[in-house]
Amino acid sequence: MNTMSVESIYQDLKTKLHDVVPDVELRLKSEIAFEINKLKKERNAVILGHNYMEPALFYSIPDYVGDSLELSRIASKTEKDIIVFCGVRFMAETAKILSPQKTVLIPAKKAGCSLADGITAEDVRQLKSKFPGVPVVTYVNTTAEVKAESDICCTSSNAVAVVKSLKSETVIFLPDEYLARNVAHETGRHIIFPALTGGDPGNETLLDKPIIGWKARCEVHEKFTVEDIQNVHKQFPDVVILAHPECSPEVVAASDYSGSTTQMIRHVQQTNAPRYLLLTECSMGDNIMAANPEKNMLRLCSIRCPHMNEITLEDTLEALRKTQHVVEVPEEIRVRAYRAVERMLQIIPSAAD
Ligand code: SF4
CATH class of the missing domain: 3.40.50.10800 (NadA-like)
Incomplete structure (x- = not known):
C-alpha cells in the first residue's frame, strides 16, 4: 500500500x-x-x-x-x-x-x-471465596490481573449471551454496576451488591438466582440522565436516542435503543430516523457523522472520556x-487471562464491545 x-x-x-x-x-x-x-x-x-x-x-x-x-x-x-x-x-x-x-x-x-480502576484482582478473589463455585464474568474493561481471576470475559454486546451461556443459577458479574443492572434486567434476575466483609452471604441472598454485582462505573456514561433525554425530546420530539449499556438502567429505559458502540453504528446506518442522538463518548458521534453525512446527528454531546x-x-x-510505552503482561497472568478471553470468543464468535 x-x-x-x-x-x-x-x-x-x-x-x-x-x-x-x-x-x-x-x-x-x-x-x-x-x-x-x-x-x-x-x-x-x-x-x-x-x-x-x-x-x-x-x-x-x-x-x-x-x-x-x-x-x-x-x-x-x-x-x-x-x-x-x-x-x-x-x-x-x-x-x-x-x-x-x-x-x-x-x-x-x-x-x-474508571471501570478498570474500579476493581482489583484481590477484590475478585474475595468475592470468589465468599461465593465459592459461582462463575465469574468480567467485562473486558478490566485489567489483565482481574481477567486472570475470571472464568469468562464479556463485552457490552454479548454480556447477556455470555451470562445465559453459563447455565448457572447465580453469576458474579464485574465490575460495571450499570451494565450488570442492565444484564440483570434483560435476563429477568435481581441483582445484589454484597459487602466483602461480613462472612457467609446467607442462603437468602442467593435464593432468587441473582447476579452478584460490583459498584464500579464508567465516568462518562454515568453522567447521562433521564432529564437530559426529556430536555432533548422537548426540543426534538422526533429524535431517536441511542444509549450505551454502561448508562444507568433508567437512561437505557428512556432511550429508543441500547447497544455497544458497533451496534449503535449499525443501528444508525440501517435505520432512517429524522435525527439521532448518541448517549456515549462524544467523539463517536462525530465519527459516525463523518462516515454518514446524510444522517442528521444531534451534536449535543459534551462528555469526552479523559482517558481516550x-x-x-x-x-x-x-x-x-x-518504541515507547510497551505493554507487558506477566506470562503467568497472561495465560490465565487468555483463557477467560478465549472462552468468550469460543462461546460467542461474533462478540463486539
Ligand atoms: S469511556 Fe472511558 S472511562 Fe468509560 S469505559 Fe470507556 S475508557 Fe473507561
Missing part, C-alpha cells in the same frame, strides 16, 4: 471532517498523520483505532477501527511486528494477552479507565519513533 501524501490525507480529512474540525487543525494533523503512516510502514506496524478516538486520528492513521474486541481479534491475527493500540490500557493489554509474541504499544502511558482523550497523533508518532 502506498503511503498517502500530506495533501491527500488533508483532502480526505477535509471531506469527512469539515464540519467537525477547524481547517488549520486538519492541516497540522495531516502532516503528523503522514509521518506516522510512513513510520508505520518502515517499522512493520499496524495501528488499531478505537471508535472513541478523536476524528482526525480516527480517519487518518488506523489500519483498522472498531470496538475493543474487534480490534483485539485483529491484533491476534496480524502478521505485523508492532501493534500500536490507539485506545486505553485495558484494550492494549487484551491485544497483548491474545498476541504475546508481538510488541504492543500504547501512545499514552496513563490512558486508563490522552491518545493523540503527536503521542502516537512518539510511541512509534521511540
Whole structure:
C-alpha cells in the first residue's frame, strides 16, 4: 500500500471532517498523520483505532477501527511486528494477552479507565471465596490481573449471551454496576451488591438466582440522565436516542435503543430516523457523522472520556519513533487471562464491545 501524501490525507480529512474540525487543525494533523503512516510502514506496524478516538486520528492513521474486541481479534491475527493500540490500557493489554509474541504499544502511558480502576484482582478473589463455585464474568474493561481471576470475559454486546451461556443459577458479574443492572434486567434476575466483609452471604441472598454485582462505573456514561433525554425530546420530539449499556438502567429505559458502540453504528446506518442522538463518548458521534453525512446527528454531546482523550497523533508518532510505552503482561497472568478471553470468543464468535 502506498503511503498517502500530506495533501491527500488533508483532502480526505477535509471531506469527512469539515464540519467537525477547524481547517488549520486538519492541516497540522495531516502532516503528523503522514509521518506516522510512513513510520508505520518502515517499522512493520499496524495501528488499531478505537471508535472513541478523536476524528482526525480516527480517519487518518488506523489500519483498522472498531470496538475493543474487534480490534483485539485483529491484533491476534496480524502478521505485523508492532501493534500500536490507539485506545486505553485495558484494550492494549487484551491485544497483548491474545498476541504475546508481538510488541504492543500504547501512545499514552496513563490512558486508563474508571471501570478498570474500579476493581482489583484481590477484590475478585474475595468475592470468589465468599461465593465459592459461582462463575465469574468480567467485562473486558478490566485489567489483565482481574481477567486472570475470571472464568469468562464479556463485552457490552454479548454480556447477556455470555451470562445465559453459563447455565448457572447465580453469576458474579464485574465490575460495571450499570451494565450488570442492565444484564440483570434483560435476563429477568435481581441483582445484589454484597459487602466483602461480613462472612457467609446467607442462603437468602442467593435464593432468587441473582447476579452478584460490583459498584464500579464508567465516568462518562454515568453522567447521562433521564432529564437530559426529556430536555432533548422537548426540543426534538422526533429524535431517536441511542444509549450505551454502561448508562444507568433508567437512561437505557428512556432511550429508543441500547447497544455497544458497533451496534449503535449499525443501528444508525440501517435505520432512517429524522435525527439521532448518541448517549456515549462524544467523539463517536462525530465519527459516525463523518462516515454518514446524510444522517442528521444531534451534536449535543459534551462528555469526552479523559482517558481516550490522552491518545493523540503527536503521542502516537512518539510511541512509534521511540518504541515507547510497551505493554507487558506477566506470562503467568497472561495465560490465565487468555483463557477467560478465549472462552468468550469460543462461546460467542461474533462478540463486539
Ligand atoms: S469511556 Fe468509560 S469505559 Fe470507556 S475508557 Fe472511558 S472511562 Fe473507561
